[in-house]
Amino acid sequence: MIELINDYVKMTKVILVPPSRSVYEHDCIVPDALPDMLKVLVADGVSTVDRVSVMKDQVTVDFSIQYRILYLADNAEASIKSFSTTANHSATFDAPEADSNTECRVECIIEHTEHTYINSRKLAFRTVVKIEPELYNTEEKGITAGLDGLDDIQAQRKTFRISSVCRTENANLSISDVIEIPSGKAPVLDLLRTDARLSDVNFSVDDEKVQVKGFLNICALYVADDANQTTQVLENQIPFTQNLQIEDDEPGVTYDVKTNISNFRADVVEDADGDKRMLALDANIDFLLSGYVTKECEVLTDAYSLTKNFDLDYEVIDTPLKIGEMATQFVLKEIVSKSDEDPSMSEVINVNGTIGQADVIVEDGVVTVEGFVFCNVLYISNDPESPIASFTQQIPFTQTFDRNFDVENPDVKAKLDISHTSYSILSGQELELRIAISVKLDVACINHINTIVEARMPEEADKDFTNRPSILLYVVQPGDTLWKVAKRYSAPLNILQNVNNLANPDVLRPGQKLLIPT
Structure with missing residues (x-):
């Protein structure tokens, strides 16, 4: 009888689930309290993962899309109004070997949003959403390192480097702050929209904690309480720090931190004089800390006896190897033009950029990130019939990273964020955009370990050398x-x-x- 000699190692087994890219539809109705729409100025969406349910061989992602609409009202004042509405959706994925103990992380990214003007009270949205689940099980697993029971066994072994998840930590930071409108600006009559994004997020590690630092960037668009009810922009930056404890971790752990704004709210409040010159901000930032340990594992891949016959049964284990990460930033410059049908630009109110579809291509050690940035330009025109106008431009980009990761078929994930946007008006038809984009590459590979799970010897096991x-x-x-x-x-x-x-x-x-x- 042949017995397996097992080495027990903590191993993370990846459950490979392909991402989905689907189109979701939703109709938005103007609330009864608001006037009809004459022209849509800005229409976009923000996605949020609400719940992830992992069951046997299946994972369901419940997510929502908040649509935000800024429009020119069909009234005598041609005023700017805004409203938002939320659509709830779900997506289900087949996930063989998943169960209630499986860890699951999900990225839900809006790659493109377009709308159709149905009538003055209704818009129809079509949104392309990419959902990327990442599932894994971490457990102590016996890996066959040898066979026992025969003296003449010939063994073939291979050494694998594997990364196992040794820590997963979730934390939340609540930020409450009040920002004042500068003295040179008029108070708020109507708050149209407020955007929040994170920038310059980085972390440092010492013996006891991972310290995360960054900035919460705020951009508020509002109608001013002045004679002309002008449209104004207020920008502010709030620093934050979050400590994540790691004092019990073993040496040699590599850490990764993901951040996300899970909730944000802005309300206009009065100052001591009773003027609406202050914004009360409440934000929640989620932190996901992951710790990885990379070790070498020697695996018996094949064996035979000089005198006996036996059969081997195998199991394939997909386990990750974390290679490293790379962070950089580049500036995308582009001259954009409005269409001939839009009125000429007199003054730009705001430029809002979002990252659209982005794909990663790896060839011969070179990583190429290709994608689009969608930029909406809101501006003041000289046309009295359309005093506020806008246009949206899709700007392609390609960024190449020449780096040899010394592994076959590396799995490279790219996270892109817009750090800053600036512009220069060239004429009434054109302006130059400068968009600073931060890129973080997370590089890993999947080891497909063919491990022996059983050795079976027949009753007549002797080899015939006659x-x-x-x-x-x-x-x-x-x-x-x-x-x-x-x-x-x-x-x-x-x-x-x-x-x-x-x-x-x-x-x-x-x-x-x-x-x-x-």
């Missing part, structure tokens, strides 16, 4: 290795190497002649 010559002359065929030849003829591997004076047993040439003692 009528076999004492020595064979073998001509190497394409695809042969010394191991394959030795196993086929039940020959000791070291003797086969010595008899044939093979300096490098890993290299055999088709047509090469080998002497096989038996």
Whole structure:
């Protein structure tokens, strides 16, 4: 009887689930309290993952899209109004081997949003959403390192480097702050929209904690309480710091931190004089800390006996190897033009940019990130019939990173964020945009470990060497290795190497002649 000799290692097994890219539709109705729409100025969406349910062989992602609409009202004042509405959706993925104990992380990204003007009270949205689940199980697993029960077993082993998840920590930071409108600006009559995004997020590690620092950037668009009810922009930056404790972790842990704004709200409040010159902000930032340990694991990949027959059963384990990460920033410059139908630009109110679809291509050690930035330009025109106008431009970009990761088929994930946007008006038709985009590349690969789970010996296990010559002359065929030849003829591997004076047993040439003692 042959028994397995197992080494028990903590191993993270990846459940490979392809991402989905689907179109979701939703109709938005103007609230009864607001006037009709004359022209849509800005219409976009923000996605939020509300719940992730992992069941046996299946994962369901419930998410919502908040649509935000800014429009020119069909009234005598041609005023700007805004409203938002939320659509709830769900997506289900097949996830073999998943269960209630499986860890799951989900990225939900809006890649493109377009709308159709149905009538003055209704818009129809079509939104392309990419959902990317990442599922894994971490457990102590027995990996076969050898066989016991026979004295003449020949073993083939391979060393793998594997990364296992040793820590997963969730934290939340609540930020409450009040920002004042500068003295040179008029107070708020109507708050139209407020955007929040994170920038310059980085972390440092010491013996006890991972410290995360960054900025919460605020951009508020509002109608001013002045004679002309002008449209104004207020920008502010709030620093934040969050400490994540790691004092019990073993040495050699590599950490990664993901951040996300889970909730944000802005309300206009009065100052001491009773003027609406202050914005009360409440934000919640989620932090996901992951710790990885990379170790070497020796695995028995094949075996045979010189005198006995036995069969081996295998299991394939997909386990990750974290290679590293890379962070950089580039500036996308582009001259954009309004359409001939839109009125000329007199003054730009705001430029709002969002990252659209982005794809990662890896070839010959070179990583290329290709995608689009959608920029909406809101501006003041000289046309009294359309005093406020806008246009949206899709700007392509390509960024190349020349770096050799020294692994086959690296899995590279890219996270892109717009750090800052600036512009210069060139004419009433054109302006130059400068968009600072931060890029974080997370590089890993999946090791497909073919591990032995059972060795079965038949009742009549003795090999039959009757009528076999004492020595064979073998001509190497394409695809042969010394191991394959030795196993086929039940020959000791070291003797086969010595008899044939093979300096490098890993290299055999088709047509090469080998002497096989038996």
